[in-house]
Amino acid sequence: MSKQDKLGLSRRRVLASMGAIGVASAGAGLGTTAYFSDEESFTGNTLTAGELDLKVDWQQTYNGPIPGSDGEVGDHAVNAYPDTAMDDQSYGDGLQDLDGVHYSGAGETEPVFDAAEIPACCDCEDDEYYVTYGDESYCIEPLSGEESVEDFYDYSNFAAQNGDITRADTSVIFLYENTANGELSLVVVNDDQEANGGGVASYTLEGAPNGSGFTGTGDWQEQDDGPDPYSEWTADWAWQEGYTDGGALGPLNDEFAIRLSAAFNGAAAEQSRREDDGIVEEVMILSGGSGQDSDEIVLESGLDESENNEVGPVTIHSSCGIDSGSELDVPAVFQSENYPDQEHLVEFTDVKPGDSGEITFSLHLCDNPGYVWMTAANFSQNGGTLTEPEIDAILDQAGNDGPTTVDEVEDSGHLAEKVEVTVWYDEDCNNVYDEDEVNEQDEVVEEGEEAIFEGTLQELMENTFELENDEDEGMVQLGADCYPARAGFCIGFEWEVPTSVGNIIQGDEAHFDLGFYTEQCRHNDDPGNSTAENGTPTPTPTGTPTPE
Template identity: 30%
Template sequence: MTDDDNPIRLSRRKVLGGLGGVGLASAGAGLGTTAYFSDEESFTDNSLTAGELDLKLDYKSTYAGGPGRLDEIDEMYPDFDVEEIEDGVYLTGEVPGAGDYPGDWSGAVQDWDLCDPEHNLINGDEIPVFNLEDVKPGDSGEVTISLHICDNASWVWMGGELTENAQNGTTEPENETLSEEFETIPDHGQLADAVDVTMWYDENCNNVYEPGGEGEPPCVQLVLDASGSMSGSRNDEAIEGAKELADRILSEAPAGSRVGVTFFSGDGYDSGANTVQTLTDDLSAVQGAIDTLPADGGSTAIGEGIAAGQAELANCGPDEDPVMVVLTDGRNNEGQDPASAATAAKNAGTEIFALGVGGAQTQTLNEIASDPDDAHVFGSTTNQAINQAFSQIAETIVGETVIFEGSLAETMAALEDGIPLDGNRANEAREPFAGGMTQCLGFEWEVPADVGNEIQTDSVMFDIDLYAEQSRHNENPTNPYNETVTGNGTATPNGTATPNGTATPNGTATPNGNNTS
């Protein structure tokens, strides 16, 4: 990439420079065109370009660069008013912006149907992301990209390229450090090897990587809408998604986890809702109960379902975390008020996730869910995406999945070969991304505080691409980055991209930029 290309300097920092150094990083998202429908969105060159399939990307980027730098960092972004959102943490980019939605970014990208053209979001517009100078050891940054597949379910790959790893000359302390390691000072910089990168599926779009394996075992009650409007493919997808959620919790959450099932519809149940499976660690019993979801009720008693689910969660032990997952496709029209029932459950210590589909009301979902709404409300505008919405909740409860982690150099090497992304992390087989829902990817970089002088004045530029290709009639797609057939096999997290080649992370970061003379 030439200097004239002026890459976007996006996410994950512009890269670092030691004392007084200048660094850049660019990230892009690209989709190419084949005989199948495809679409390209690219952060490269500060623009996103769209093709025929219609993939839309939105983003939020932050930079943890130390307190007292608001005016300095704001000057780097002439088209965006930088905000200090936490002490020393700066919002450096956001679409949709705060003025576009009566809430925050993560709420907007999850509540809105961003495929609706009236929102006029990123679909070929130029956007600035990262353009940072004088990044120091200990600094970090993150960009969360929300992607929306409109209409056609699609396979998605993540690609990228390291376009610059420049030495930019050497200072006296840098030269002294490099002389200890190299006989001749290298022309290339050491920055790409020093920066640590983590990429993950950010299930709740909150700009934070949340690993699993910590805390008490969850005690989860699934509260499922059994009204007549849930019939047909909607019911099939709900059953499949709920069963996969139960499987994920009982197989991957801390030992001692349990799951139960409650149905509600107003018709055929005591007080409008019945618990059909008490809390248990028997997966077959839970999945068998879910399989009986009737979808034949004449009304929707959401509040009664929440109350019945909470009555069962009262049986959780003192060392269990009570959690409720509520699925509905309509508005409450029988029984007690859902918000009141949910408030009572939350006051008793229950964490509530709300999943809405079809005619579900956003206001009701927000009232039901625990705070913050953006981390607990999930939705789907199509029946086909219900399964993947359940997957997002499962990942949030059990722990988010890492796509790759390692140095920036290793990350870009893996992305250059293309990493196949998985639309449903709740099962082993790779699935295409369903249309009609939002999924988020996180990309975080950090300059370790103990990095030494070898990276002073170095700069890095890189691109990150996302490529989408229709999945219908395309069960064995070809990886656009290395021309191998990826198919719908297992997409292994944490750096291993299968079946189109293995990219093994290293994670070792060489010391960085103390200025000693």
């Protein structure tokens, strides 16, 4: 018998036994060997509360005595916000503008943009320009070079010397800055030399500063200065395969706002000059860099021959953003050349029968969609000092049911019950209520703007907007649905003292507040009835017409 036989263990049994001992040892030792393991982590997590910021601007006019005119009466500007002609040394002209770009529905200048289009919500840097298209907005930088825009946009040689900028089957829009003199221009380039087929395109450029020039054919055309500070340029292009086309507009003022509208392919004007079957498929804006390394912002893609071939409006603003609420410099924002001492939005001290006033508010919801209400509060009135004509008018109106002697007269004020008020959606933001147009048969041939309220100032305040099933006294919801973020709209508020009123309002005063309130739309099943931490905010601004 071998030694192995005496032990009675084979090699296989020995190994198995050692394995068993090893497992037992590992179990007893707890840690002498490592388990399989893995780890996944997500660091730097952040929850940030969103924002809902309602910004309000306005243009106010008054049809009454014009300050400093020796008694002349007429419709004139009272105050506006923004009115950036105002600085520490002088007052604004009372007409709505943002850094020189006119938005007011009042005054002699016809604006290219209205107050709803004021870029109220943006936060671009000083060296950036604000672009909007549809519901989207962007901050862009110009492309730059040391050449003049005429040399940069060399019609005969642009594609060869600027191949990094052109894009096949694409209409490219960008700003160009001449670093030698700081002049800024707008450039449009259609297609690329390497693209298959040519194309057709039509552009309209509105808001160009008067005195600017345009090239689209190689000849620089200049616009003569005139009474209108804004110019409109149109360009219709048709190009063959192996070519590009486009144009340049400039120089632009330091402060400007431009609107571009474009049509391509089957919607463009120059169909008769079209020689190839190429189409423009995409429209983009370039930002910064030199072309090849520029950021590309695609505004529209998938353009084709039969449809989807109109683009616009695209707007480019040199300035954007306005203050609101507690950020406003009160009372300075209520003051102007005509009314340098005004401390409230509405503040007239010599209102007479026949006078009227109007305010168009434009509202801008920043960051998120929201419900919006107009609010009214703090209404009061008093009779002021009784005059003899007013006493006689009160006695005549009272008849047998009222006072019969001067000693019995108590005047708590009649102004608010006599002032006629209209509140409406001012769709064109022009400070005018457009009523229905009717023919001789009293048939409506053209619908006007939608009225929110028509009545007296007292009815407006005491029955405060009990409309649209809104049970919250003091608020009326403006529109039943959410307003989208960054979409502006205008509300008109007009008051008038009829000429038929007579002496009964002499010396009377009316005081009231107007304001606007917004709530988020998301997760809001009962808009207007929620209770915020600080409650419904006090409406601002305030108004106090006080005739004498």
